[in-house]
Amino acid sequence: MISGVGPALVDRICLIDDFPPRGGQAIVRRSEKHAGGAAGNVIYGLSLFGVRTRFFSTIGDDEDGEFYRTEMERAGVECVFEVLECETGRVDVYVDRHGERTFFVFPNAAGRFYPYLRDEHYSWGEYFYLDPFPFEGSLNAHITIAERAKEHGKTVVLNPGYPYSKLGLEALSPLLKNTDIVFLSRDEYEMLRGIEQMVELTVITLGKEGSMAIRNGERTRVPALECEVVDTTGAGDAFAAGFLYAMMSGHGLEVCLAAGNFTACHNIQRLGARNFPKKEDLDEFIESYPK
Template structure:
């Protein structure tokens, strides 16, 4: 297996609105959209579409949302042998998307809070070239994830997201960082995690053991830091409909490049390409490119 993912699995309930309402204000909803989600899961689905061998480690509820998430994973060609079902409600993310494509999110963890590492999950993680790690809401799930990382011999890719960068500190995430082939952050997450602007924060993460730090900058593209290089890559020029899942898509494009043996700058261009395609559609997955589109893009690099 090329890449296994681990993180919360959620049903995304997306509401497109003219703008985010002020307290006590009532506004119309323009469009309602529902889809399977979860940060690492979105990245794994994107990689599978690109022709990368993938699997996922996580939990869903024994409800209609959980069944749909599992069906969608299987349909996308993701190995689901290490996904478990628990009695209870599958996690839900409520997403409000305004006319500029910017979003506000509310997370209900549901059975994600029951996540525990099993021996089969450790074997799945060890059999992958890379383990792509994203966040859980609950402390028990975080500690189970940490236990897996501490017992893992291979490198990880780490997308801590706002939940870990804002509500965990560097010492709690030290084992994740030191084992990271690549860490994915946006500008705000880099600042929350390190207390510094993203360039200096990325340098600190490299000093803690990460090999590559990739910071997405929205319309300004991305910034890549390695042990000896700083790289900036401009964003693709597209009409943004929804930024939901853009960071997950960027991670997929970048990881595709790593699996295929490309240098960090090419990986970054692949990340920008995949993220741009994602933002042209509502939701995290509808715009994700397939293998043929990615291969055609590579011929233009």
């Protein structure tokens, strides 16, 4: 069982051919609306894989808030939301024909989160997955939540993303001292060199080169699978969901990394951040992977 604490964001994905020069113009060929937010994506995927999940966030009292709740509950996620009298958080995502994307974030309700979790919330489950909210108070809120989660004996998983990674190790240290597992992109790892000495397990996605895990100074690396890139939005979140599912199922690091690669590969061949393989397909991949 796992709880996620991160921003509830509704993605509006716009497909373009190429990004224009500054001051230029690009034609939107197609647009779609999806529920998003990194922690929300991971929790959504794990729920589809049969894991019991909860998600804590702030949403607005509006159509997007209902849309977000409905999408999560349809996947089986138990939503414990604070509903605010404002708009729900939103992200406009522009994706070019090479699958590269640029984000424009409207924090709205996601920028007004506070640690409203009660003792019974911390007592539930085994894991807490944390992802930055788009406002300055996010780090302090997550420090509070991580401290309480560790007091209740939980495993704390952090996806610092760019917002936390850019702060550096010193600023993150109060959160990292109560963190067990960290998921990073290659660029984020470069900003946080040495983080592997501060947490039990560091997991790094390497794009076309696959992924790597560092534990007790030992590095485990698994190459990526060959796949056509349509949209890289949510690739890291899909990876984290696949990795965590394999880990919760009792598999070793190499299998966990491979499961993450498999899930990410499935995701980037489709538009949007929440394209996950069927549970039986992921299970079959894990079971057939050389042990």
